Amino acid sequence: MAYQIAIVGGSITGCMLAQLLKRNPQVHVSLFERSSSVLGSRGVGITLPLPIIEKVNNLLPDNPCSFYPAHKRFFYRNEVQQNDAIEIWQQTISAAAINWGMLYRTLRHDLDGIYHTDTEVLHIDHGTDKLPSIALAHGSKKTFDLVVCADGYDSLGRKTLYPDYSFNYAGYIGWRGTLALPKPPTVTSLEYHCFDKGHLVSYTIPHQNGALINWVLYSHMSHEDLALFKQMQKSSKQLNKDATEQLFSIADHHLSKEMKGIVRRSSSLFYQTIYDGIAPSVSKDRVVLLGDAAKILRPHLGSGAAEGIRQAFELADTISKTPDLASAISTWTSAEDPQSQHMAKLASHVGNALVTQAPDWSQMNQERMTNWWGSLMMGKLQYFTAPSLTENRMAWQK
Numbered sequence: 001m002a003y004q005i006a007i008v009g010g011s012i013t014g015c016m017l018a019q020l021l022k023r024n025p026q027v028h029v030s031l032f033e034r035s036s037s038v039l040g041s042r043g044v045g046i047t048l049p050l051p052i053i054e055k056v057n058n059l060l061p062d063n064p065c066s067f068y069p070a071h072k073r074f075f076y077r078n079e080v081q082q083n084d085a086i087e088i089w090q091q092t093i094s095a096a097a098i099n100w101g102m103l104y105r106t107l108r109h110d111l112d113g114i115y116h117t118d119t120e121v122l123h124i125d126h127g128t129d130k131l132p133s134i135a136l137a138h139g140s141k142k143t144f145d146l147v148v149c150a151d152g153y154d155s156l157g158r159k160t161l162y163p164d165y166s167f168n169y170a171g172y173i174g175w176r177g178t179l180a181l182p183k184p185p186t187v188t189s190l191e192y193h194c195f196d197k198g199h200l201v202s203y204t205i206p207h208q209n210g211a212l213i214n215w216v217l218y219s220h221m222s223h224e225d226l227a228l229f230k231q232m233q234k235s236s237k238q239l240n241k242d243a244t245e246q247l248f249s250i251a252d253h254h255l256s257k258e259m260k261g262i263v264r265r266s267s268s269l270f271y272q273t274i275y276d277g278i279a280p281s282v283s284k285d286r287v288v289l290l291g292d293a294a295k296i297l298r299p300h301l302g303s304g305a306a307e308g309i310r311q312a313f314e315l316a317d318t319i320s321k322t323p324d325l326a327s328a329i330s331t332w333t334s335a336e337d338p339q340s341q342h343m344a345k346l347a348s349h350v351g352n353a354l355v356t357q358a359p360d361w362s363q364m365n366q367e368r369m370t371n372w373w374g375s376l377m378m379g380k381l382q383y384f385t386a387p388s389l390t391e392n393r394m395a396w397q398k
């Protein structure tokens with residue numbers, strides 16, 4: 001008889017796993033998503049390592065996700081007085097610039113009969129000596145051989161398995177926006193505009209028939225200021241008039257003429273609070289935590305969605321190759337826990353170095369930046385430049 005597997009949460013990570021498990025004849029998979037609307041309009045740009053998006057598109061060739069390859073990234077120090085940006089570093093990378101909504105639509109495609117919208121999971125029983133079960137908002141209760149929680153940063157699964165655990169505020173926020181580009185490019189690069197306790201990163205992503213410049217400006221904000229800021233925003237993520245003025249003032253103080261023009265002309269301005277943290281383990285009994293449910297990474301290594309996708313591939317692969325489900329979970333957990341912990345540590349380390357403890361950019365040049373980045377990466381492969389998932393894992397485990 002096929003294993004009955006439930007997935008809680010139907011965003012990037014949940015859909016990726018559903019696509020993989022539905023191809024395994026030993027598995028019957030059901031996905032429960034609380035949202036009733038199509039999620040495809042959510043989010044803006046993300047970057048993924050090129051091998052990851054290629055792997056996704058090879059699996060789903062009928063509905064591939066568009067992306068712009070990025071082979072270089074450039075760091076600039078902004079000379080605000082001269083309204084100029086001076087290049088201090090360029091680095092070869094292997095990344096894909098993606099529209100979140102397009103990636104979601106690729107992963108969501110052809111999950112009819114598996115993906116249940118408007119179906120919130122209210123309770124999870126992780127079943128220490130029995131099979132796990134979930135209670136749905138509609139009133140039914142269902143038992144499964146395995147429950148995978150891909151239910152994001154506020155995960156019910158994580159709260160159920162590890163109730164004493166919470167994520168930490170990283171000390172800065174990301175201000176975000178997009179600007180329509182009339183003429184789509186074929187490639188893009190990542191551009192970093194660095195200033196004291198912050199930077200702005202921008203790249204171009206596909207959008208409908210055109211393209212968007214997607215940017216995130218990271219800037220330091222104390223705990224106290226964050227509390228006041230949230231009060232001012234009245235729990236909306238879209239920037240109100242005062243918050244928009246605050247963003248424009250940061251841009252005016254720190255960015256070159258061209259970049260501040262892009263920020264001022266952008267639409268859909270919103271902010272994301274940057275957190276980090278990792279659950280003690282990715283599984284307990286017959287419940288697994290995947291993607292943001294298991295760990296929140298600072299977004300400087302293009303890693304949250306990439307990690308969810310990587311984990312989904314590795315979990316599905318372990319299930320297909322292991323004779324029984326309990327051994328599969330245990331094998332996958334033993335490999336995944338150290339890898340996830342390493343990634344979380346690295347992302348926090350890089351976040352501090354790029355924002356709260358950034359170096360004096362005015363002293364940096366190509367050679368110093370190369371050395372600085374090398375020591376920051378703690379001797380490991382840079383995520384963007386790692387040639388394949390397998391080599392990634394091997395490099396991290398060294």
Ligand SMILES: Cc1cc2nc3c(=O)[nH]c(=O)nc-3n(C[C@H](O)[C@H](O)[C@H](O)COP(=O)(O)OP(=O)(O)OC[C@H]3O[C@@H](n4cnc5c(N)ncnc54)[C@H](O)[C@@H]3O)c2cc1C
Binds near residue numbers: 174
């Ligand atoms: C500023 C910023 C920039 C980023 N840039 C990048 C980047 O460049 N590259 C990258 O890889 N990542 C990036 N990320 C991270 C990335 O966006 C997330 O890691 C990723 O989208 C998480 O996907 P997920 O599917 O695990 O969780 P989510 O997208 O949070 O999805 C969880 C889903 O579960 C559903 N759900 C929750 N609870 C329940 C319930 N009880 N019952 C049913 N359904 C439920 C929700 O409705 C949702 O659909 C960035 C993040 C930030 C903040």
